Amino acid sequence: MIEVIEARKRYWRRTILQGVSFKAEKGAVTCLIGLNGAGKSTLMKAIMGLTPLTSGRILIDGHPIGPAVYERVSFIPDHLTLPPSMKLWEGLRFMADFYANWNGEKAAELMKFFRLSATDRIGNLSKGTAAKFNLVTGLALDSDYVLMDEPFSGIDMFSREMIADVFASDLIEGRGVLLTTHEIGEMEHLIDQAVLLADGVVLRDFKCEAMRDAEGKSVVDVMREAYLA
Numbered sequence: 668m669i670e671v672i673e674a675r676k677r678y679w680r681r682t683i684l685q686g687v688s689f690k691a692e693k694g695a696v697t698c699l700i701g702l703n704g705a706g707k708s709t710l711m712k713a714i715m716g717l718t719p720l721t722s723g724r725i726l727i728d729g730h731p732i733g734p735a736v737y738e739r740v741s742f743i744p745d746h747l748t749l750p751p752s753m754k755l756w757e758g759l760r761f762m763a764d765f766y767a768n769w770n771g772e773k774a775a776e777l778m779k780f781f782r783l784s785a786t787d788r789i790g791n792l793s794k795g796t797a798a799k800f801n802l803v804t805g806l807a808l809d810s811d812y813v814l815m816d817e818p819f820s821g822i823d824m825f826s827r828e829m830i831a832d833v834f835a836s837d838l839i840e841g842r843g844v845l846l847t848t849h850e851i852g853e854m855e856h857l858i859d860q861a862v863l864l865a866d867g868v869v870l871r872d873f874k875c876e877a878m879r880d881a882e883g884k885s886v887v888d889v890m891r892e893a894y895l896a
């Protein structure tokens with residue numbers, strides 16, 4: 668389980684997170700929702716140790732974040748970070764050389780799943796294809812948790828469906844997924860838990876199925892209530 672406990676973050680004089688707490692369970696898809704600038708990416712980066720919290724704690728399966736736990740968590744940012752001059756196969760080789768927990772078989776399976784061509788150059792990929800390759804590089808790491816920042820952003824409907832299929836496949840099963848997205852409508856059925864952020868605090872934190880069963884509300888319904896109230 669990823670536990671974020673009373674996370675506070677200040678950039679200079681601006682307070683972005685004012686005591687955010689939530690849990691993202693293994694085997695579940697947890698979605699961080701918030702309007703632009705709510706601090707979603709900041710939280711993701713803090714979990715990966717890429718930006719320090721001003722105060723608060725983050726635990727992965729009970730252990731404070733640090734080098735020992737990073738192999739168990741992979742982070743898929745909202746853009747590809749591999750050099751544009753590389754061909755896809757070179758990017759995969761780079762990942763294999765760099766990460767001890769790289770799983771070549773999984774990478775090959777994902778390349779096939781997304782119908783990507785290993786001889787294409789990263790810099791020439793369309794936005795949606797780059798997003799798919801970005802997912803390949805993150806999901807082919809054998810990690811217990813996967814963090815994804817806006818995996819559906821700017822991607823056409825069919826590519827989104829393809830990415831959604833990965834969520835339902837054994838490539839994800841058993842792992843904990845924490846993602847941010849603006850495209851909540853179509854992706855709602857993939858999400859187990861939603862955490863709504865605003866003004867640096869958690870407005871709502873709920874299990875989607877229980878919310879549907881108990882109150883007949885979709886995630887979008889709860890978002891309307893929370894953000895338009």
Ligand SMILES: Nc1ncnc2c1ncn2[C@@H]1O[C@H](COP(=O)(O)OP(=O)(O)OP(=O)(O)O)[C@@H](O)[C@H]1O
Nearest residue numbers: 678679683701702703704705706707708709710847
């Ligand atoms: N390095 C930084 N220095 C100063 N301010 C920053 C820095 N990084 C982020 N911020 C500010 O922190 C706030 C939260 O940013 P963050 O990227 O976490 O939001 P977000 O919820 O991911 O937004 P979006 O939905 O637009 O991606 C924003 O107002 C942003 O301008």
